[in-house]
Amino acid sequence: MNTTVGPEGWATVHSARQKHYDGKFYGQFLGARKNRYTENTEWIVATMYPGRSMDDGFRGGEWNTSQRFDGPRSTDNADDALKRYVEKSYETFVWNRTFEQDTGEAIDRYLAGPEAAGAPKLSAGWHLTDPGHLNQYGGHTIDLPLHEARYKLLQFLRRTKLSAMAHLSKGVTLDRHQAVELATAATGPLRFEYGYHTYWLAAEAPETTH
Structure with a gap:
């Protein structure tokens, strides 16, 4: 995934959105970025706007509500964000049995970085x-x-x-x-x-x- 959203350049590490029984669509996303001053990785847990489709969760590239995790230890930020992201999934009706596992895998995939040409196999x-x-x-x-x-x-x-x-x-x-x-x-x-x-x-x- 890792598309960039918002003017602050958050990479979307995980996102989920689906239709609820009331006929509206609800969703949320987990984002990350490097702090340009400290080099720590910051995380954001954000809810999308309720809407009528899978594609109207953002307005002008922005989301509904959010909470940031930007302490001095990047891993603590990620762990705290994951916990909050799972809690939020009940409120946005996107939780499922593998939600925490899938999000944890997405976080680790993001942290592992992209393929590097010429890097050794290990x-x-x-x-x-x-x-x-x-x-x-x-x-x-x-x-x-x-x-x-x-x-x-x-x-x-x-x-x-x-x-x-x-x-x-x-x-x-x-x-x-x-x-x-x-x-x-x-x-x-x-x-x-x-x-x-x-x-x-x-x-x-x-x-x-x-």
Whole structure:
């Protein structure tokens, strides 16, 4: 997606609009942009105007209501915006069973960036940090174009957020914001610990139990 809306240049990371039983169309969108002064990524959760079609949610390129998330930590902004975006989806009648999952994937796709010509192919993976654990959970991908490997790594971080139990290793490993920043900025192999898990981008897929 990533079309730009509004005079402030918000990239639409996700949007949803549909007809309600009252005959009107309701919708919302999630947008992001770089703050030109701080380089932090800011997010916006905006509702579209109710209308008579799928195409009349904006007026002069503007939306109905909005809430911005522009704190000093880009990942916190994204996480807070996702939470609010899901809450708003009930008010605009666009919620479905996979709404949060689909939006999270859209956020990670945006953060992973576009395809980069000449970039190396890497595999993404994760496993429990303790090598002596009886059940060595984890997984990895095949070698992928860089932007796809970053996307998969961000997906691993999102899907294993609860099991990583990062709150128990606060101050010992990276926090979520630091981990996401490393993943999005990666231009080659890397390895880091977040909570009780180890994550990586590697030139070759390591032997890891799925």
